[in-house]
Amino acid sequence: MNITITDGAQEYLSSLLEKQGVEGIAVRIFIQQPGTPYAETCLAYCRPDEVNETDEILNLPKLKVFIEKMSVNFLDEAFVDYATEKMGGQLTIKAPNAKMPKVTADSPIEDQINYVLYSDINPGLASHGGEVSLLEVVDGQIAVLKFGGGCQGCSAVDLTLKEGVEKTLIEKVPGLTGVKDSTDHTVTDNAFM
Missing domain, CATH: 3.30.300.130 (Fe-S cluster assembly (FSCA))
Known part of the structure; x- marks a missing residue:
């Protein structure tokens, strides 16, 4: 799985986590309705008691990210970025395989x-x-x-x-x-x- 979370996005997400004041809080990335035309990429807070043993873990320098197992294939090549703008900033998430994971000749x-x-x-x-x-x-x-x-x-x-x-x-x-x-x-x- 190849997910890119830029330094800017890590900084921004890390600052949001600090404001929560919860020890060990992290970020969860998942796809709602993966593999359908209605798929949406989501980021959410993940408290220590919300971690699933099937989650994949991404340990980044500034934060920990849990990835829902069902979403892993759909998040391949995902890109999370934070761009600073005049009126603040914007977090963007691009997951080109959310509606349909990449397929190869070996795929079912x-x-x-x-x-x-x-x-x-x-x-x-x-x-x-x-x-x-x-x-x-x-x-x-x-x-x-x-x-x-x-x-x-x-x-x-x-x-x-x-x-x-x-x-x-x-x-x-x-x-x-x-x-x-x-x-x-x-x-x-x-x-x-």
């Missing part, structure tokens, strides 16, 4: 599929208010997908599935041979077309 096929869905396919569907998610992988080679939002009940969903989603997934995920749609498209309440 589910992770590879989700990575392509969230990084390549869903941004295009979002312009129509739609999205697609993975439900399961059958026989290690067929992705069962669920469309939502404006895609559910859309008259062009078959074309989107075959020419867009399936084509892209098969091209980018080795071993994947096809996709199936589990969505009930008779429900057309939010359909784009």
